[in-house]
Every structure is written in structure tokens, then in C-alpha cells.
Amino acid sequence: MxxxxxxxxxxxxxxxGHEALKQVDLDIAEGEILALLGxxxxxxxxxxxxxxxxxxxxxxQVRVAGFDIINDYRQSRELIGLVPQELTLGAFETVWNxxxxxxxxxxxxxxxxxxxxxxxxxSLWDKKYNELRTLSGGMKRRxxxxxxxxxxxxxxxxxxxxxxxxxxLRKDMWAIVRRLQASGVTIxxxxxxxxxxxxxxDRVGVIAGGRLLLVEDKQAxxxxxxxxxxxxxxxxxxxxxxxxxxxxxxxxxxxxxxLIYTYNTQGDGTGITALLQAINAAGLMLKDLRTSQSSLxxxxxxxxxxxNHS
Amino acid sequence: xxTQAIKVIYKYEMLRAWKTLFQSLASPVISTSLYFxxxxxxxxxxxxxxxxxxYGLFIVPGLTMLSILTQSVANxxxxxxxxxxxxxxxxxxxxxxSSFEILVGYxxxxxxxxxxxxxxILLTASFFVDLKIMHPFWAAAFLILTCISFSLFGFIIGxxxxxxxxxxxxxxxxxxxxxxxxxxxxxxxxxxxFWQSVSLLNPVLYLVSGFRWSFFEVSDVSVGISLFMIVVFxxxxxxIVGWIFKTGYxxxx
Numbered sequence: 001m002x003x004x005x006x007x008x009x010x011x012x013x014x015x016x017g018h019e020a021l022k023q024v025d026l027d028i029a030e031g032e033i034l035a036l037l038g039x040x041x042x043x044x045x046x047x048x049x050x051x052x053x054x055x056x057x058x059x060x061q062v063r064v065a066g067f068d069i070i071n072d073y074r075q076s077r078e079l080i081g082l083v084p085q086e087l088t089l090g091a092f093e094t095v096w097n098x099x100x101x102x103x104x105x106x107x108x109x110x111x112x113x114x115x116x117x118x119x120x121x122x123s124l125w126d127k128k129y130n131e132l133r134t135l136s137g138g139m140k141r142r143x144x145x146x147x148x149x150x151x152x153x154x155x156x157x158x159x160x161x162x163x164x165x166x167x168x169l170r171k172d173m174w175a176i177v178r179r180l181q182a183s184g185v186t187i188x189x190x191x192x193x194x195x196x197x198x199x200x201x202d203r204v205g206v207i208a209g210g211r212l213l214l215v216e217d218k219q220a221x222x223x224x225x226x227x228x229x230x231x232x233x234x235x236x237x238x239x240x241x242x243x244x245x246x247x248x249x250x251x252x253x254x255x256x257x258x259l260i261y262t263y264n265t266q267g268d269g270t271g272i273t274a275l276l277q278a279i280n281a282a283g284l285m286l287k288d289l290r291t292s293q294s295s296l297x298x299x300x301x302x303x304x305x306x307x308n309h310s
Numbered sequence: 311x312x313t314q315a316i317k318v319i320y321k322y323e324m325l326r327a328w329k330t331l332f333q334s335l336a337s338p339v340i341s342t343s344l345y346f347x348x349x350x351x352x353x354x355x356x357x358x359x360x361x362x363x364x365y366g367l368f369i370v371p372g373l374t375m376l377s378i379l380t381q382s383v384a385n386x387x388x389x390x391x392x393x394x395x396x397x398x399x400x401x402x403x404x405x406x407x408s409s410f411e412i413l414v415g416y417x418x419x420x421x422x423x424x425x426x427x428x429x430x431i432l433l434t435a436s437f438f439v440d441l442k443i444m445h446p447f448w449a450a451a452f453l454i455l456t457c458i459s460f461s462l463f464g465f466i467i468g469x470x471x472x473x474x475x476x477x478x479x480x481x482x483x484x485x486x487x488x489x490x491x492x493x494x495x496x497x498x499x500x501x502x503x504f505w506q507s508v509s510l511l512n513p514v515l516y517l518v519s520g521f522r523w524s525f526f527e528v529s530d531v532s533v534g535i536s537l538f539m540i541v542v543f544x545x546x547x548x549x550i551v552g553w554i555f556k557t558g559y560x561x562x563x
Binding site for chain 2 (some may be wrong): 074
């Protein structure tokens with residue numbers, strides 16, 4: 001696929017000496033939804049801020065559609081829309097004026113028809129003459145999205161888009177994100193909610209301590225790092241594992257009522273057949289069988305653990 | 311050149327004044343009238359003419375300068391400080407606009423506003439005294455140059471200020487004393503020799519003197535020097551603003 005944002009060897013050290021980003025390399029494909037996943041202070045916002053021109057990089061290069069973000073800042077920034085993490089809005093201007101301001105700032109000619117539709121899509125049309133300070137937090141978030149989309153960007157950055165957002169807005173937001181993607185817009189969102197990445201992203205990048213630990217196709221990531229568990233419930237509890245089952249990765253839990261078998265779906269064989277035969281041979285009676293897959297959350301926590309160990 | 315961006319910034323800033331139109335207009339009119347009543351009529355009637363000009367008339371240029379200096383600084387500093395304060399400055403920083411375009415938008419609007427206020431004050435003054443401007447071209451030139459350079463100065467303060475207190479402190483502790491001691495209400499020649507020399511260090515003296523000359527051909531220092539000083543001040547402000555944008559001081563991390 002065609003690369004729209006190319007980040008090479010990007011590092012950022014703040015004046016305080018804090019190293020927010022360490023040699024980040026990342027290619028973002030046109031039209032994809034990329035989730036940058038990481039805990040607070042991981043460097044997600046710094047990365048986005050550099051691409052958008054709010055923070056200057058210390059080392060490295062970023063190109064947006066081939067345009068260098070520093071030398072060709074006009075061309076690169078015209079393509080980008082940014083929804084910041086904080087509700088950073090003015091106070092006394094109206095919704096309508098503020099989105100017209102945003103559009104003009106990006107050099108675009110007035111287009112009331114487009115902006116009207118945009119406000120309608122974001123359920124803001126009936127608030128168009130409200131002053132920003134009178135809006136609720138959720139409404140302000142919608143206004144920020146409208147401002148970011150006011151100049152019809154090809155790339156949209158959403159920094160922690162669902163922080164403090166109710167269910168309805170979250171649903172609306174994902175609907176908008178999917179619609180934008182369908183129209184060819186590339187979307188990069190940061191989050192520390194794993195379900196969010198799991199729900200909407202095509203690819204997931206895990207970032208921690210200023211390092212991009214990995215970027216993977218979401219499905220591949222889940223498969224690669226995803227462990228599955230087979231939960232076997234027994235009719236009669238056992239006090240200890242029978243000798244014949246000691247060769248398996250088995251755990252006894254819930255007072256001997258349940259056996260947990262952990263296996264890798266990517267292995268040559270999962271060993272389930274042999275295990276079930278062995279259980280049968282050991283004379284255990286089964287009550288129920290269930291499998292569970294590790295979520296992105298588990299994967300994430302494991303990655304962070306590995307990072308801390310190394 | 312992103313002219314669209316300049317236009318929206320300019321319009322946005324002008325709209326801010328438009329929304330508080332009554333305050334924007336009423337405050338210069340009222341304060342000018344008060345000065346005229348107190349200084350022009352009450353006290354001025356007991357003061358003899360200064361260099362052939364009645365006192366009421368004599369204070370008009372200084373009074374106008376007093377207002378446009380404070381208005382330029384206040385408007386321009388607040389215009390850029392407030393987005394910094396709310397955080398909405400992120401948008402300007404991430405937009406395809408050059409520093410020059412940002413500057414033209416914000417400082418242009420602040421300059422326009424002070425120019426309008428300057429004209430309103432002169433108009434108000436003409437109700438109290440028989441106002442005649444001997445060199446209208448030079449009066450306009452001094453007025454415009456002053457509005458531009460002090461709007462630039464205000465812009466610098468707005469960028470530098472990290473809180474509301476800092477935003478107020480320069481206008482309060484620097485601008486106001488300089489204006490009052492810069493011969494707005496008197497001729498520097500009325501001071502003892504020592505204080506005359508000290509006054510020459512005050513940049514506002516040159517503005518007031520030059521502006522007053524264009525009204526009455528009466529001045530404390532020669533017009534050429536006045537003009538030279540204001541251009542120097544303008545250039546110094548431009549250099550500082552240029553440095554701020556180049557280094558991203560207080561704007562970018």
C-alpha cells in the first residue's frame with residue numbers, strides 16, 4: 001500500500017532533558033486506521049505534535065505525502081487535521097465562527113454547504129450560534145472534531161479521542177471515523193484504551209517510554225502474541241492433577257473444579273486432542289468446555305513487561 | 311501566501327472588539343472627555359498658554375497618544391495571549407501559515423483598532439477645543455507608525471506573558487509611567503534641566519513631541535529625531551518578533 005506518512009529516526013528531547021521519543025521509525029499507509037497504543041507519558045502526543053508542527057523534532061525526518069514537515073510545511077499541513085487531547089477551545093466565539101476560522105486558517109475558501117453538513121453529521125447544527133463556553137464537554141469535543149475536519153484533510157489525527165466521552169459520542173465518533181476511512185482519509189488515533197484499538201484499528205502500534213515497540217496488523221498481532229486458553233470444568237473436583245497429565249501445561253483452579261490449558265494457536269498442533277484423550281484416560285468426567293482468547297490488553301501488558309525486563 | 315488565513319485572523323480579532331462595541335467606543339470617548347473636563351477646563355483655564363497654544367489644545371496630541379499606546383499594547387497582547395492561555399493556539403501553530411502571516415493578522419487587527427480609537431479621540435476632542443492640524447500627513451504618519459510599533463510591542467508582551475499578571479505588569483509599570491512622564495500633559499521645557507535630560511531617555515517623549523509638532527509646529531525635540539526614534543523602535547520590535555518566531559520561544563517546545 002502507498003505510504004502517506006513516513007517517519008524516520010525521529011527523536012525528541014525536551015529542554016528539561018526528558019527524552020519523549022527515541023528513534024522512532026514508522027510508515028503509515030494511506031487509508032488505514034492506525035492506533036497508537038501506550039500508557040500516559042509514552043510519547044504518543046509528542047509524536048503527533050511533531051507531525052502536525054506544534055513541537056519541533058530534535059533529530060529525524062517526517063514526510064507527509066512526500067512533503068517534508070519542516071521545509072514544505074504548507075503542503076504537509078494542508079493535508080492534516082488534528083483533534084487535540086485537551087478541550088482547547090476559545091470561549092466567546094460561536095461554533096459557526098470557529099469552524100469558519102479553522103477552514104480559513106488552512107487556506108481554504110468558504111464553503112458553508114460543506115460546513116453545514118459537517119455540523120449536522122456531528123449533531124452540532126442546532127448549536128451553531130452557541131458560544132463555545134456554553135457547551136458541555138462532549139459538545140466541545142465534537143466542535144474540536146468539526147474544526148479538524150473543516151478543511152477536508154486527507155489525514156486525521158485523533159489524540160485520545162474518547163477521553164471523557166460518553167457512549168453516544170463514542171459511537172458517533174467511530175461511525176464518523178469509518179465513514180472518513182471509506183472516503184480515503186487516513187486516521188491515526190492514540191489511546192490507552194485497548195478495546196478502542198481493538199474495535200476500530202487496522203494496525204496497532206505499541207509505544208512506551210518513547211520507543212515504538214512494534215507495529216502490526218491488528219489480527220496478526222493478536223494471533224502472534226495471542227495465547228488461547230481452554231477451560232475445562234470437571235464434574236467432580238480433584239485435589240491434585242493426576243500423574244498422567246503432568247506433561248501438559250495445565251493449571252488447576254477454582255478449588256480443583258477447573259483445569260486451565262494454555263496453548264498457542266500458531267503452533268503446529270495445539271495438543272488439544274491428546275490432552276482430552278489423556279483426561280479421559282485419567283478417568284476425569286467433564287462438565288463443560290470453554291475457550292478464551294487473550295485480549296489486546298493482555299498482549300499489551302505482556303509487551304510492557306518484556307520492555308521493563310530488557 | 312495564505313491570504314485566507316490572514317483574513318480570518320484579522321476578522322476574528324476585529325470581531326472581538328465588535329462584540330464589545332460599546333465598551334470599545336465608550337471607554338476612549340468617556341476618558342477623553344474626563345481629561346478635557348479636568349485638565350482642559352478646570353485646571354487648564356488657570357494655566358497660561360504653552361508656546362502660544364492654549365493648554366486645552368496643547369494636551370490633545372498627548373492625550374491621543376496616551377490612549378493609542380495603551381490600547382495598542384492591550385489589544386495586541388491579549389489577542390495572542392488568550393489563545394495561548396486556552397490552548398487554542400495549537401490550531402494556528404499546526405496550520406499552513408507562516409509567522410509573517412500570523413503577525414500581519416494579529417498586529418494588523420490591533421493596529422486597526424487603535425487607529426480607529428485614535429480617530430474617535432480626536433473627534434471627541436474637536437467638540438471641546440477648536441482643533442486644527444497643520445500637517446495632517448505627518449499627523450497620520452505618526453499615528454500609524456505608533457499604532458503599528460506599539461501593537462508589535464504588545465504582541466511581544468502577549469507572547470512572553472505566561473500568566474495574566476505578567477500580561478498586565480508591563481502596561482501598568484512601564485507604559486503608563488512612560489506616557490505620563492513623556493510630556494503628554496506638559497512641555498518638557500517646563501521641567502528643571504536635570505529632569506529634562508532624564509526625559510530624553512523616554513521613547514514616548516519622541517512620539518508625543520513629533521505628533522504634537524504635526525498639530526501646532528511646537529515640539530520638544532526636532533521632528534526628524536522623533537521620526538528616527540519611532541522607526542528605530544519599530545525595527546527593534548520587528549527584530550524581537552522575528553527572533554521569537556525563529557526560535558519558537560514560548561510558542562513551540
